[in-house]
Structures are given as structure tokens and as C-alpha cells.
Amino acid sequence: MPGRLGHRCDRAAVAAPVHDRRPPAFATAGSQTRSRSIGPVKQRTRPSRRPGLTLGRVFGVPLRADASMLLLTAVVTVLYAALARRQLDLGHLGGYLVGLGFVVSLLGSVLLHELGHALTARRYGIGVRGITLELLGGYTEMDRDAPSPKVDLLVSLAGPAVSAVLGAGAVAATLALPAGTLAHQLAFQLAVSNVVVAVFNSLPGLPLDGGRALRAAVWAVTRDRHRGTEVAGWIGRAVAVATVVLVVVLTLRRALAPLALPLMLLVAVTLWRGAGQSIRMARIGRRLPLVDLARLARPLLPVPTGTPLAEAQRRRADGGTPDAALAVVDSAGRPVALVDPARVAAVPPERRPWLAVDEVARGLDRVPALPVGADGERVLETVRTHPGAQYVVTAGEDVVGVLHIADLAQLLEPKRKTNT
Template sequence: MSTNVLAFRRSGFTLLRFKGIPVTLGYTWLILAAMVVAIYAPIVQRSVPGIGTGTSLFVAALFALTLLVSVFLHELGHALVSLRAGIPVRRINLDALGGFTEMDREASRPGTAAAIALAGPAVSAALGVVGLVGLFATELGSLPWQFAFQVCVANLLVAVYNLLPGLPLDGGKALQAGIWAATGDRWTGYRAAGWAGRVVAVATVGAGLWLFAAQWFSWIGLILLLMVSFELWRGASSAIRAARMGPRVKALHAAALARPAVAVPAAATLGEALAEAAGREVVAVDGRPVGVLDRTAAEAVPAEQVAAMPLQGLLRSAERIPALPAALKGQALVDAIGGSGAERFLVLDEGRLTGLLYTSDVVKALR
């Protein structure tokens, strides 16, 4: 998913927090809710004899809210399995296109990836079964029956559609995990599931146009389906691009990408530090790393003051700089960098500082 699309889908407000995870409600969902009420209220009024306009609007609004809860529970299924696997969840986003769960990193094993992917459809299927039970427990055509019917159909459709084998759908994620397990290469899975996702996107457009021509869909329904198809195409294309990046990810190595660094006492002068560094990065230590020399600030020091200038006034704090093992490589390195969100890292070889790794250098290596 591109940065612009991700930012658009994140736009909204925090609805609640579950286990510390912010649940964001997108502004676009409010538009969808209004559309659901406008479409569904007349249907309720026609289907339930004697019901007033106000009551039908209330029922339609309740159905829109039920859809929101259903999507939330679907995404919560992903989030809970992710947390159980030890993968932190950054947020759950709910919007007009459904929702998505944003995790800190990808699963390290295909079985875990498949379990996270299939958890959402499993929750939707369970909710659909609850709605199905409601159909048998209520009077045919009554208001409770109408509500149970919508819950049943909506959730079962979400479960079935999400299981289609194309990225970025959950079924596509499971397909990618299956190919990864069979070949030992996650990138082959991305490529195959990405192309399958493009097929699903095109098929969705075709199905939408056919339903519209058959007068099963309104203009509003068609537009929503086209938006979903467009998002599917973008997600599938992102997966294909990720597959092309696979060889570059495999070639990443923390020790090779790190800029050489030397540890000097925090009490040293700038002149002593530069002499010791011999062009390398300078990390000041006082029992532990306390700061990294700010090269811009150091270069601004007049030449006649370099020898006596205290190093401490020219340091950027190292308190929040994470450490990485020099042997870290490939996807594990990408996951570690993505999970921390830091701009640079101390690279340690058996506990000894050997370099500084900048996130920007890793990004360049992937281009």
C-alpha cells in the first residue's frame, strides 16, 4: 500500500483503545454510514408493515453500526493472533473500504502468516453463523428477522470474499504463506499472490458491472465496488513490486551497511576523538554509549579550538538509539528496523561496537 493511500485511510479519529491498540475510525466511514442509512431505510419500511419513517431510519442506522462492529471484530481477529505470535500491532483502521490491521513487522514463519490472515475471515464466518441462527429464531419478515438476515449475509459475504486467493485479501495472504512454505521463498509467494490479486480485482469490476446491468446494484453500490477493486489492484501491484525487491532484501547485511564507528571516552576532547576516529563515526561512552558526535557541529568548531573543545557539547544523545547485532541480515534486518522506527542503530559484534547503521542507508540499498 502506497504512503499516500495509507495516510488517506488513516485519516480519522481514535475511536477506542483495545489492549493499548488504537482503533481509528476513518472519516470515509461516516459517508458510508450515511449511504447505508439512505439505501436501507426505505427497504426496511417496505419490508416491515406498519413501521414508521423514524423507526426505519433508526433500524438502518443500527445496521450501519452493526457492520462497523463486524469489521472491527474481523480486524480484531487478525490483531489478537498477531499479538499471540509476538508481533506488536500499531493500530486497527476502520473506513469505508472495510479495515486493515497495521502490524509492526511481518511474520517470520509462513504458518504464523497464514494463521494471522485466516483469523479475520474465521471471525466473520462465526458472526454469519450467529446471524443464520437468528433467522431460524425469529419470525419470517419481522424486524428482528430483517436484522438477522443482514448480519448473516453481510458477514458471510465478507468471509467468502476475503478468502479469495489474491493479495491484499486475506486469502491472498494465506496463498502467499502457502507458496512460501512450499518453496522456502516468501518473495515467490508475493509474486504469485499479487498477480492473483490483480485477477480478483478485474473479476470484481466485471461482477459489479454485471450486477448493475441486471439491476441488482445501484449506482452507489457500483461506485463502492469499483473503489474496492481499485484498492485491490493497488495492493496486488504493491505485492508484485515487493517480490521484485526480494533479492535486494536477501542481500542486506548489518555489518556491511554500517558506517564504521569507534568508541571514545565521553570526557575526551574533540581533537582526541577525531584523532582516534580517523574518519570513522564517533560514539562517546561512559560505561555505555551516551552520545554520537554531531559532525555538522564539529565542523563548525574553529580549527584553533578543536584540540581543547570538550566532546560532550557536540554530542547527540544515544539514549534512544537501539542496538543491532552485526550478523543481522535479510528480512530479519528489515523487520528490526521497521519495528523500531529509529533513524540509526548501534551495530554490535559480540557486544563490541563496530559501527552505526542508518535507516536511510538501508533504504538506499533497497532502491
């Protein structure tokens, strides 16, 4: 049975590719919001990469399709084709055509659900970066979180409200159409799908739409958004466990099609992970005021261009600043490049006396910069849009230090293990 996993708030994640010596990904607390939905049986990436195929715009909102939609289309077409052949006495080709038509109708319902979120968000001044349709339905990407509990509540419930209206319309059509006809069968399936979507997404646990509504309520009462996120996140984990129990019961009763089982389990896993990410996000958000680049940035140790790497490392050790960042300076003493620790680590110790620092450095024009007075929100937004292992910290035109992503991760998640 098709369905959707509702409005989810996912602040940007600081992702660390395997080949980089960076800490594990950690969620930020204030950069983007996603409204997510599930597709066939019942549900990053960084937003800046705009994954998927661009289909165009709907009411000015960019619409994209993820490659995983092909799997959704195939699974739902096969499942519904078998049902259509039994109910309507159709041949194989006719069944598959009906199944494909149902997929198109279902994705239209998903799109309308997401437009409910997107247009409501835009109504309250929240920018919408786009809607993406994918394997588990789709998601709406917004450029920031709701500014108040009221707006958060309205944006969150807009999607389920659209699904409820669609479901009511499909129920009316089902009652009006003659039983045993193709139109009646399609109307019935769309009615069930949209009603299930509206009800399921309204459950009070993140990352579902109802979880965001619960967060808004707790936020309004306690005036603490992070507490609301944690409460809704833990309830979201309970919903994930309940979903697994439901899958087991349906399987034992043979009420679940074999092809539907993996997708149902994927829904439960997605709920659990989304809830956990929400809890983690709330904890990080509480530590954002601790971000102070003047204290967090590592000092610079200037070394002239052409200096052997081993000599530069010796100077740093002798200077009593083992954590200092090595900056390559020109003949006028101006920093022109920053030594990359990951590239240094790849150089065997016996080669370092013969290798100039310039060979393992990146030009400053290729290293993202942060003003020393930037607050935690701005720092994390920069990390999200310009992922890297190092960031130069500036005061006016002067470079005053270097922020290592591992240091930021340690500050925001002190109990989480990181690779330095």
C-alpha cells in the same frame, strides 16, 4: 451489501513528501502486517502516527476510528433506510434509525473479524498495535510478520472464520424469526453480509485473507516466502479484474444501487493496488541482504562552522568526492551538524558565497542514526519509524558516513525512477 477486504501484509512504506527531494515511496520487507476489511457495500499513513480517533481498548487491543467512517455511516444508513422503508413499511425517520442500527451491527461484525486476526496473532507472540475502523471496513496493525507458514495461515484465516460463525448464527436467527419483522430483516442482512465477507475474503489473492493463506502454502512448499507473496499477488490482481467485471455486470443488470457503484469500484482499485504492493514488497525483500551500510553510506567531508556554502561545495568538487556529505565541525573537529541537500538546492547560486553552511545544516541530534553493522531489516525499520532524507551511520560514537534515502531506494528498486 456490506463486506470486508481481508488480511493484508503491508510492510512499511518509505514515503516521500512532495516538498522533500526524496525518492518515491517504496515498500519495505519486514516491519508490519495489516489485516484489512471492507465496510458498507463491499474493502497508510504511517503506523507510528496512529491516525483516527482513539475509542478505547478491546481485550487490550487499542481501537481507533478513522474520519472516513462518517462517510461509511452515511452511505450505509441511506442505502439500508431505503430498503427498510420498502420491506417494513416504515416512515423516513424510522427507516434512517433502522439503517443506523444496521451500521452499528455491521461495524460490530467488522470489529469481531479483526479481533479474530488480532487475538490469534497475539496467541503466537506477534504484537498487535491496534485495530482501526475506516471507510472500507478496517484493519489490524501488527508489529511484525508471522514467523512461519503455519502461523501465517492461522492468523490469516482467523478473521474469515469469525465472519463465517457470525454468518451461521445470523442465518439461524433469520430462519427462526417471523418473516416481515424488523428483527428478521436485520438478521437476514447480517447473515448475507457476514457470509459474503467470509467467502470474499477467502479468495486466494493478496491483499485478501485467502491470499495470505495461499502465500503461506507456497511458502511451506518452496521455503521461499517471497515467491509465495508474488504468486498470491498476481492472483490478487486477477481477483481485482474479476471484481471490476462483476461490477459492470451488476450495473448493466441494474442490480447495483447507484450509491454502491463508487464503493465497489474503490474495492477493485484497492485490491489491484494492494496486490501490486505485495509483488513489489517481495522483490524488495529479495534484495535486503544487499544492504551494507559500510558500502552504501556516503563519506563525510568536514567543513568548519562558518564556511561559506559555495566554498564548501568547491572543496568537495576539488577533492574528487562529489557525492560526499558535508559535515559541519566545531573548533575541535567534531561533527555537530549535517548539511541538508534539500535546503541547499533551495538557495540561489548567487547567494551561496555569502551564506554559511550552518544556515542549511541540521544538528546531528536531529538526524536519525544507524549503526554501520545494521542489516536490511533494521535499516528499513528505522526508515519507517524515523522518515527522512538522510541518516548518519555510526561506529560506536563516531560518525563514519551518511545514508541517503535515494541511495537505499536505488539499491532496493534499481528499475524504479527516483528523484535524487
